[in-house]
Amino acid sequence: MDGEPLPKRRALNIEMVISLGALLLSWQVASLFLPEYVLPGFQLIFQEFLKMAQERTLFWDTLLTLYRILRGLITGFIVGALFGVVMGTVKKTEHYLMPIVNFIMGVPALSWTLIVILWFRGTETRILVLMLAISFPVFAHSVLDAIKGVSKEWMEMTLVFRPTRGQVFRMLILPSIVPHVLTAWKVTVGFAVRVVIVAELVGASTGVGFRMLQQQSLLNMSGVLAWTLVLVVSGLGMQSLISMVESRLLRWRPTLS
Amino acid sequence: MPKIECHNLTKVFWIRNQSFEAIKDLNFEVDSGELVAVVGKTGCGKSTTLNVLLGLERPTHGRLAIDGKEPYKDFDFFRGKLSAVFQTDRLLPWRTVLQNATYGLEILHFPQQERVKKARYWLEKVGLTHFENAYPHELSGGMRQRVGIARAFSIDPEVLLCDEAFGHLDEVTARQLRDDFLNLIRETKKTSVFITHDIDEALELGERVLVLGKPARLLMNVQVPPATKENPTKQAEIKSRIIQAIESDGTRKE
Numbered sequence: 001m002d003g004e005p006l007p008k009r010r011a012l013n014i015e016m017v018i019s020l021g022a023l024l025l026s027w028q029v030a031s032l033f034l035p036e037y038v039l040p041g042f043q044l045i046f047q048e049f050l051k052m053a054q055e056r057t058l059f060w061d062t063l064l065t066l067y068r069i070l071r072g073l074i075t076g077f078i079v080g081a082l083f084g085v086v087m088g089t090v091k092k093t094e095h096y097l098m099p100i101v102n103f104i105m106g107v108p109a110l111s112w113t114l115i116v117i118l119w120f121r122g123t124e125t126r127i128l129v130l131m132l133a134i135s136f137p138v139f140a141h142s143v144l145d146a147i148k149g150v151s152k153e154w155m156e157m158t159l160v161f162r163p164t165r166g167q168v169f170r171m172l173i174l175p176s177i178v179p180h181v182l183t184a185w186k187v188t189v190g191f192a193v194r195v196v197i198v199a200e201l202v203g204a205s206t207g208v209g210f211r212m213l214q215q216q217s218l219l220n221m222s223g224v225l226a227w228t229l230v231l232v233v234s235g236l237g238m239q240s241l242i243s244m245v246e247s248r249l250l251r252w253r254p255t256l257s
Numbered sequence: 258m259p260k261i262e263c264h265n266l267t268k269v270f271w272i273r274n275q276s277f278e279a280i281k282d283l284n285f286e287v288d289s290g291e292l293v294a295v296v297g298k299t300g301c302g303k304s305t306t307l308n309v310l311l312g313l314e315r316p317t318h319g320r321l322a323i324d325g326k327e328p329y330k331d332f333d334f335f336r337g338k339l340s341a342v343f344q345t346d347r348l349l350p351w352r353t354v355l356q357n358a359t360y361g362l363e364i365l366h367f368p369q370q371e372r373v374k375k376a377r378y379w380l381e382k383v384g385l386t387h388f389e390n391a392y393p394h395e396l397s398g399g400m401r402q403r404v405g406i407a408r409a410f411s412i413d414p415e416v417l418l419c420d421e422a423f424g425h426l427d428e429v430t431a432r433q434l435r436d437d438f439l440n441l442i443r444e445t446k447k448t449s450v451f452i453t454h455d456i457d458e459a460l461e462l463g464e465r466v467l468v469l470g471k472p473a474r475l476l477m478n479v480q481v482p483p484a485t486k487e488n489p490t491k492q493a494e495i496k497s498r499i500i501q502a503i504e505s506d507g508t509r510k511e
Binding site (some may be wrong): 153154156157158159160161162163167171172175178250252253254 | 308311312313332333336337339341343345349352360361363364392394395412
C-alpha cells in the first residue's frame, strides 16, 4: 500500500529569503532618497566592515563582548543552578532564598548598570557582576520549577530501588531538568546581549558597545549599523549553538514532525 | 513465618483539614513464593496499600512487615529486595529500552557489563531483543509495559508488586502480557502481590484472591486452586460471590 510521501526537508527556507530580501531591498531603495547619516546604503556598511576588519577591531572587540557574555552567563548559571537546587531539594530554603532572588530580579537592568559602576572598579568586574545579577535569578527560577516538576511517578519508581540521594539527583532530577535549563539559556542569551551592550556603552573602553558609542559620537551611521549587525549575528549564532546542544541532548524527545 | 504480614493496617490522609480513611484495619498474610491478587473497587485504597508495601507511605496505625521489617521505617533494608510494575510504564524518556531495563541495576551498583547482561536477558524474556536501542516514545503501550516488567525482574527482587499493570492496555495485548507475566512469575517463583480492579484478571493470576472493601479492609480471602482456573462454572461462581461481597459492602455504607 502506498502511503502519502513525507514532506521533504528543504535546504533553504524560501519564505525567510523572500521576507528578508524584501526588507533589504526596501532599505537599499530608501537609502537612495535619504541622507547617509539617516539611512546609509549597503556599500557604505560593507566598507565599514572592511575598515573594522583592517583595524582588527571587528575580530577582537566582538570576541571580547562574546567572552563577557559567556563568562557572565556561565557564572550566573552556576550560582542560579545552585540556588535552584538548594531551594528545590532542601526543605523550607525556598521561603528564605526566593525573596532575595525575586528582589534582585526586580531591580531593572539599567539600575544594575549604574549600581555596579558605583560599587566596583574595573570594567571586567563591573560587567561580570552585572551579568550575574541579571542572569542568576532566571536560572534559579527555571531550575527550581524544573525540580518541582519532576514526575512523582518517576520518583516513586526510582525510590522502590532504594537509591542514595546522589543517585536520585544524578539519575532522575538532572536529566529531567535539562530541557528547562536549555530553554532558560535561550531566553537569557538574548537578554544578555542587550545588557552587555548597555554596560559597554556606559562603562567600558573596549567591546562592541564601546565601538558603537564611538561611531555614534562621530555621527557615523554606517559604523553604528555595522556593529549592530555584528550583534544580531552573534546573538543568532549563540541561539543556534544552544539549539544544536539541545537537539544533541534531547534527541530522545519525540518531534511533532 | 509468612513473607508479608499486614496487621490492623490503617492509613488516614488529611486533605484540607478533613481526614480521609484510605485503609482501615486491613489484615492479610502472604507466604513466600505465593502469588496473591488483590481486588477491589476503583478508589478503595488498593494503590495506597501498594504504596505502604513499597515503603512510600507511612502507615497511620498497625503494622505491615516484609521479612519482619517495615518497608517505610526500615527503608534501606529493602535495597534490591523490592520491585514494582505500575499501571503506567513509568519509563524514563531519555533512556533507551536497554538503559531503562538497567535502571535498577545501576542504582544497586552492579558493574556495567553485568547489568547489560542481566537486562538483555530479561528483555529477551519479554520479547524485546531487537528494540534495546529504541526510546520509549518509539514503542507501543504494550511494548513499553514489557520494558517495565524487564526492569522489575532485572534486579531479581524477593517481592514483586504490581499495580493494575495491564489495566490501560487493550484486551488482546493485556491477555498476551498477562500470560507472559504469569509464566515469568512461575518460572522465578517470586512472592508477588498483584493489585487489580478486574475480578477475572485476579482469578486468572492469583493463587489466592484478597477482596477489599472501601476503605481498604479484607472482605474475602478466596483460594483459587489450579483446578478452579480450568473450570469456568466454578470460576463464575467465585466471581459472583466476590461481586456480591463488594456490592453488599457498598450498600452497607450507603
